[in-house]
Amino acid sequence: MQPLLLVRPTLISKLEMSVAKRHFEVQLNRTACAGRLVIGRYSIEPFYEELADDLRHIGSRLINSVDEHRWIASFAYYDEVKAFTPRTWREEEFAACRNAGPFVVKGKLKSKKLRWKTQMFAPTKRDATRLAHQLKEWDADLREQGVVFREYVPLRTFEVGAYGLPIANEWRFYFHGLRMLSAGYYWSLADAPPPTNFPPAAFRFAHKIAQIAARFATFYTLDVAETADGDWILIEINDGQSAVPSEHDLDQLYGRLKAEVSGVQ
Incomplete structure (x- = not known):
């Protein structure tokens, strides 16, 4: 089964589209994807089951x-x-939470991190509960996903x-199974590049998590970060089809992905 990319053109950058076309056939309509292994680049949400069907x-x-x-x-x-x-509570669990805060409040898939102080960070449990209600009122996607409450862990901040x-x-890592495809600094919006080279400890930690994730997903990303105390933690896992490359080598990402999926039955 030959692979192709099913792309939502309004969500992909011109640069990424041009690189993707060097490595894959690209289609914009699902009806053009007969008999193929489909990588739904930015085109899988919000109706994954319907698309799969x-x-x-x-x-x-x-x-x-x-x-x-x-x-x-x-x-x-x-x-x-x-x-x-970080320790996490789902909505139905949060009432019993004994942690006083602070918390990070986000959707199961998405967050409002660009409005960190007002729409993601909550100093207390009461603030977190109030923010969760507001987020679901303001954003239909977050209302549909549901929110989670995460213990705030200070990170090494540049x-x-x-x-x-x-x-x-x-750092964000793309994986196909246990194969690491690409790694890049997460914060492409930073004013300056990270004052550190690629951390070997992050690489080792990501591979440790991949040993777990690969049992449950085929194409996924791992976002890992260094805490203020110097430990490495998992921030989140995303479907590789919708995860945005930040400071990644796009040719490496798409080239390795193509090599991995070519000939898959």
């Missing part, structure tokens, strides 16, 4: 199955990686952006 009827399938995508999108992965990531956003020592 439409593709199944023309003899195709997505690189991540519905169950694999759901494992990521529903935040089910937390139960497998809770030893390596600069502070708008709305108090901490620009941290955070």
